[in-house]
Amino acid sequence: MSCKDNKKVITQTEVTFTKEGELTIFKSADSSKISLDIEIADTDFDIQTGLMYRNQMEKNQGMLFIFDDERERFFYMKNTKIPLDLIYIDADTNIVSFQKNAKPFDESSLPSNGPAKYVLEINAGLVDTWNLTAKDSIIFTKQ
DSSP: OOGGGOOOOOOOOOOOOOOOEEEEEEOTTTOOEEEEEEEEEOSHHHHHHTTTTOOOOOTTEEEEEEEEEEEEEEEOOTTOOSOEEEEEEOTTSBEEEEEEEEOTTOOSOEEEEEEEEEEEEEETTHHHHTTOOTTOEEEEEEO
């Protein structure tokens, strides 16, 4: 019996959502609120990995990236299987801009087009469904 018979099969484990906090979007137009469960990405590893390798995310879930500084951000969809809307947010927690319907596995740069300290990733289409604008703001709590 040779060692070659013992082939190791490496499978990509699915990463599942882990609630690490709650986030509320405040809509300036009508003072309504949208509440989400969020995962927090605030370490280098979490920020680099983001929502890569996920097969799905619920409508009321998102990932909030928290950076140490406020500056223009550039995201891309490498190894990301689900289409996303990206919401760029400044240090005062006001929405700066959006990148809507980011395509899975697309490595094109998705710039914030302005200084951002936070980035919220949600399922594609929700920015339009919820009629979000750059006048809206967020608040979040970590668990």
